[in-house]
Amino acid sequence: MLNMKFAVVSVVLFSLSSLSLFAQRTTVQSPDRKISVELFSVQNSDIGSWYIKASYHNNGKVSEVVPHIDLGLSRSDQDFSKELKFLKAGKPILIQEQYNALHGKKSVCTNAANEVMVSFENPSKAKLNIVIRAYNDGIAFRYEFPEKQGTFVVKDELTAYTIPKETTRWMEKWNTANEWLYTSMSDNKVQQQEWCYPALFKLKDNSCWFLLHEADVNSTYCGTKLSNAADEATYKLTLPDPRDGQGLGASQPTITLPWKSPWRVMITGTLADIVASTLVDDVSAPSVIKNTGWIKPGIASWNYWSSNHGTKDYKIVCAFADLAAEMNWPYTLLDWEWDAMSNGGRLEDALQYIHSKGVKPLMWYNSGGPHTGVTSTPRDKLLTHESRVEEFTKLRKLGVAGIKVDFFESEKQDMIKYYLDILEDAAQFQMMVYFHGCLVPRGWTRTYPNLMTYEAVRGAEWYNNVPDFTPAAPEHNTTLPFTRNVVGPMDYTPVTFTNSQYPHITSYGHELALSVVFESGIQHLADRPEGYHELPDAARTFLKEVPNAWDDIRLLSGYPGKDIMLARRKNDAWYIGGMNGEEWEKKETISFTFLPEGIKYKLTLITDGIHDKALTTQYLVVDGSSTVEVKMLRRGGFAAVLKPI
Template sequence: MKSTVVSAIFFALSTCSAFVQKLIVQSPNQKINVALFSSQNNDVGAWYLKASYSDNEKISEAIPRIDLGLSRSDQDFSSELKFLKAGKPLLINEQYTALHGKKSVCTNSANEVTVSFENPSKAKLNIIIRAYNDGVAFRYGFPEKKGTFEMKDELTTYSVPNETMRWMEKWNPANEGLYTAMSDDKVQKQEWCYPVLFQLKDSSCWYLLHESDVNRTYCGSKLSNQVDASKYKITFPNPKDGRGMGSSTPTITLPWKSPWRVMIMGSLSDIVSSTLVDDVSSPSVVKNTDWIKPGLVSWNYWSSNHGTKDYKVVCEFADLAARMNWPYMLLDWEWDAMSNGGNIEDAAKYIVSKGVKPLIWYNSGGNHTWVSSTPKDRMLTHENRVEEFTKLKKMGFAGVKIDFFESEKQDMIKYYLDILEDAAQFEMLVYFHGCLVPRGWSRTYPNLMTYEGVRGAEWYNNGPEFTTTAPEHNTILPFTRNVVGPMDYTPVTFTNSQFPHLTSYGHELALSVLFESGLQHLADRPEGYLELPDAAKAFLKCVPNAWDETKLLEGYPGKDVLMARRKGDAWYIGGINAEIREKQKTLQFGFLPDKVKYKLTLIADGKHDKAFATKYQVVDKSSSVDVRMLRRGGFAASLVPIQ
């Protein structure tokens, strides 16, 4: 395939200057092309990319224009860039193992070309372009060897025709909003969170925009179409974020490379199964990873907001984890005020005595958050963390949940990564809460097990809204937020918290498969699980939360989703319905290997939304099984090979 890329680039460079197109980079499977164009039809001026997708010989112009450029404190790199050369095509081809996520064996395989420019003052800019089988990624680079500058602005702008359907979340620092579906005259002008999902009008292609490999040399960004509804510009953090602490514009030192700008592209199934955000990220810096173990977690906050203050409540949830064979239990906020029979040391001893590993919550601390909940500053500095991690290891704690970051400025990116590095030194798992959405860091720091960055079940405590919005929201997340990395929604609740569910028991059980998180916090009270019928309870005792393979079987954002995930030789399926009408689905098992029979355990909606209907059946690759989903209903299933 390397020769294909070479000839494509050679052809483009050999054409006369009247041609706008300068070069093409093609994916290894030849389905995705990314082309470089000159806005001025010559070698000097502004430049943009165009991304195309072809399937069954139909070529779709997925993103017609991606404007390029940077503005640095000393000079501009956008409107008068002179094309110097396109480097030799490079085949990127590596495999790596993920300890948790949607796939265990991942492949980073792409064709890459580096394009070199200079501005009128002869300062150099590189743009590194990659075409993958499931998308496009590009990044900027300043190759010169010295100099420190402020980055004033990034001019990367995605042009999206208004008729393109999109699912977008209005910007908020905690990334906990709902998604809005819109097109045509319904397109709103806002600042938007990552990731963003688009569907071409003719349904020939989907794509999802994100960024990855954000490190200490830059800030996190967002998208804004406030100036022009059809143009989504990469935008730096608001100066007011994090109580105004830190600069909203990053400072860079040369040589320098930006984060990757990522476009996952193809069918909806391609997007759901993609690991592109991790693929382009830096390889793991943690050498010994034997101690990093994903697993399910019992968690008391949802059912009892102040439960961690009560030693007896803590013990009940430790017992729950032990009885359900879940490896972890989380001690959430107010653990430092624990009473009613014991304190934090007593709780840790009790949890460990049950064969369960404790996790513990902290406020991120510092003046970037208004939240005064204690302990506040024990994660704030390297010295704080070393002291606290030392204590935690002695008490048997396996990891930390750190909350309230409230900013994606460069200083906060440094803080996130400092925490991960110190935690790895003490073999501590990390869960970020009240935070950004994943940027590929779980590949670089595999002890980063999960993030919140989602409107999850916690919102049943915050007001009546989530009761009605959750069913639809749940069917959007597998196509948006959970595509780009682990997501701690705190799912699978059968009883009610402050505000009730409208989702069925089958819907809730399905979330254990549909939502991926390296630490999956199951949020219900003990009786919510222990009083389940035997089949559902057994399912939750054995369902994995780190997967070897993921396949979308069927679905559409906001309507329904059916997904299959494999762990070892066993498969698990989750399906949910967002709509207020009953649906009949037919499960097809074409993803199973040939000549192997499986025992199917199907736990579906029963006669009403708080009942299950369970059936057992032998199936193989050629089988099909009908399953009924109630309004806002769902089902879960396991497929275990028969020896």
Template sequence: MKSELLLSRLQTYVKSLWVMFLTVGLLSSAAAQQATLTSPNGKIKIALHPVQTGTTGAWYLSVACGQQEIIPNISLGLTRNDQDFSQQLKFLKAGKPRLVQDTYTALHGKRSACTNTANEVSYSFVNPTGAALNLVVRAYNDGIAFRYEFPEKSGSYTVTDELTAYTIPNETTRWLEKWNPPNELLYSVMSDTSVQKGEWGYPGLFKSKHDSCWFLLHEADLNGSYCGTKLSNLTNAATYKLTFPNPADGNGHGASQPVIQLPWQSPWRVIILGSLADVVASTLVDDVSAPAVVKETDWIKPGIASWNYWSSNHGTMDYKIVCAFADLAAAMNWPYTLLDWEWDAMGNGGKLEDAIRYIHSKGLKPLMWYNSGGPHTSVSSTPRNRLLTHESRVKEFTWLKQLGVAGIKVDFFESEKQEMIQYYLDILKDAADFKILVYFHGCLVPRGWSRTYPHLLTYEAVRGAEWYNYDPAFTTAAPIHNTILPFTRNVVGAMDYTPVTFTNSQFPHITSYGHELALSIVFESGMLHMADRPDGYEQLPDAAKSFLKNVPVAWDDTRLLDGYPGKNMILARRKGSSWYIGAISAALGEETKAIPFNFLPEGVKYRLTLITDGAHDKVLSTRYEVVDKSSTIDVKLLRRGGFVAEIHPL
């Protein structure tokens, strides 16, 4: 009897062992089929999978937000001129997970104290020849980032294609801008049957069918070892593949395919992910980019500049106009004035040196425009060709420092080929040596360079107010366009829209004065060029003028209070202990918005100055109140209206 009992127990034990071994085997098999990385807060998951089509050796990622899979397939791989790294890849191992913790101070942007944390894993592969490819994946609380690595120690190769491609469910709503070299077209909104095929510029905004989950596709930490890319769904409407610059870009100058030196890392492929408020507040593009290489930064001063081009396209040729805009900057307490194109042809009472002396006499710092020049652009506007080589830049920057010029605006790049990326960075490096501020115009969308080179205060790369000079259709497009930009282009870096105009340029605008005033807060730019003529600001009521004299351009915090792309936007930004709110609407009728102040700290009362639309779109109304964290105020907006609020602790 005892022996039977022992036999029975032995059989049970063996069966248990078998079940345990079977379970472990299944788990091991599952692990081989899928490796998952989760963000520190547990909300975002990214998984690596093999493509289940025989033994192709192809791999893809999937991305989930909460319990919802929002990007089911991100295809992976590269091809080089010598071999393929997209098919027949053998998975070797997943590296030991590590916690990435980073803190840094930004001199300008949407947040000064930046803290980011991510979980990172590096996946190792080899192709049939034994050549290695690593995929480094990070999961942040506000998105994911991944990049490729060739870890070998030497070798020079051409990357012939990048196979990274995002497959997006058809029901996902998307806001995309058709690819164009200066990134100055309008965004289109699409979903379901309205999804168009084409080539699209960064960043692209997507809203999953789960309303709480939005994501923005971009790239970051682009350097001279690669070219810029764009998104193309020409082959398959549902799949956005990364593609290299068109051969015709930049007048056909330069190679479209990048040449790399091993060891090598690609730029980060970035997906900002979460609620719409998470997307707007994210600094992920800067977070993954290289830390600052400029160590002495006390000369880097964000600020507002007066600008004469919008009201007078050839204004810098006229000494008297230049002086009038210097007077405007001085009267408005703005530290800068920009001498736009043709300053080398200035006349009507004075030359460049006379204008510089006059600007300095007002306690201002001059900025000067340059044509990037070279074979990549056919634009003949002058001065041209002065920045093309290191030697010519040293000569020009030496002269600018002698003149007392604080910064440069460089225009007409017209390409994102590797050679042009190197040119951008060479300008930044040489400008840093001479302590010269930089503003890129007619350029690429930000890729995180302002973290690495904090003297890069802003970029254009937007259809901004200067289009009131060029296209009558911009009059009706602007209200909707303005309410899309804070959710798209301006998320990824500084954007000089050249805003806040109350008079008209070649073509009128139909946004209200309240809407225009609010653009100074809604649009973030470390160098903000106020575009209107002097009398456009002189005729404002005292409260509005006072507001524009003191509004910051570099922020300590940014929070979305309300909004939806193409409809409206209410944004709160903090500078020190004070808060500023900007609100704009594209609505065709009046609307009332309830503004909660629950973002304020407990136990502090604030003095509120509220400047809103008045009786009609060219009138402003001001009121003053005391508010605290428990307060809510109703504000009426006219059609295509807006308002600003300035909030200081008592």
């Protein structure tokens, strides 16, 4: 009797083992073996639908990060999702690359992963490859049609992430300018609609965080977004709405074989891993610009925030050129209406004055065309290659260093091509570019390092627009470092001490910290001149010296929407920004364990004073074993710089 029971158990175990082996066709592990990606068949067969799941291994604990990621595409001629036959999984290959970044969170970046290519065919023998990579800080996968000819429309992409409702998430409602606030949700508060990238998630047991995004989007495809409108638990990649860009352009992309999709990216690990990750750039195409000596990150003065029509006024333009010169900032931006300048001078006079101060001008453009109804001028000067060449030729002669281009309003394939055409032509004329009213970064700053920054954020400009930004800003400011700013440069136009149309409730210490916490290749500090002139000496000196392109980054502490303490290094100096997003005072302890051993540093620490418009400065000597306690007011903050002695 015992033997028979043993035989039955053995058969059952053998059957389950066989089923598991049959269902799971390949596994890819990260180089440090913390992250693994497994490929499964839905039907437990080698023909059918397929999905992957991602797991995170840390300190002996295995966390199922995303249990189910559906795979597949629907093409105008045939389907590549329901009856895919597994052909083979290639041998794992090691991706190992190091590259330099001219601006961003790290100057030396590493693209290191294990990669496996899985090959399928559909019933008509048409081929589909799925390339899966496991990185130490996440996963990435993409689709390939390897056949050599044919032009087709992608009707739909079936990639979809199934995420348990108890997973906490921070997500932004979809809008073409990517300028809404993030909402924190879990359990029965999960909303159903379309969502912007990037989206941040935390497992219920706090064992792992992950952030969903896409990278290396180019003119062979469109941008996508996430939608759980059909199923609360499933975030499906969704093609652009036909109504975007005033209905201009096809919402379904046209592809020509052979073809590769953008990378679908999931940054994974601790919150510190996510904040420090360069994965979006790592998987993107290398720089196409050989001579990059003319690309210079830096801080710019900007008159729009304090005077919406400031660039129409020659005297205001000159005052902001003076501000940039006094603060050692290399740039000043001439925003909209520079073609209507008066009150003592016109554009050429202003440019001459700016250059006389040793400052370089940047100039705004309406992207123009039928994709936007905004009539602000100058408009329609960048629509075609010919018009761009004509305009860039003029700008080069006038000594203009870069352009800000506004109002794109779409992520359709035609608009992706337009973005990249602007970057390509601008590079030929050694012109830096800033996109405004635009898409979220997709890794283009690696491919085109003359792309210095993007807006794609509800930034300080919203103090001009609505009263609701005033109470929302503190929580928003402490959410962005964990979400939007993770995936690329973000021009929030920060560090304002006076008020625009609607007031601040953030402290001076909070505002000063934004110069470190937020990263942008050209950082437009938005206050009027007196906002900086009236600062205490230490704070004004801090803003004269603070870099905006960095060598390294460390998240010291923080939680989305509550607080953050972030350290960034430039050469051998470290800068720290700390912000409180909540309605009560906090005491934080700065631990300097990130400093190299055996070196003492002079610490200049600028903290909240006795009220929200006061600052207090301390000077201390610290090393890697030191700790310093800092008090932050409600909605407060601090900034610090450490220089080796």
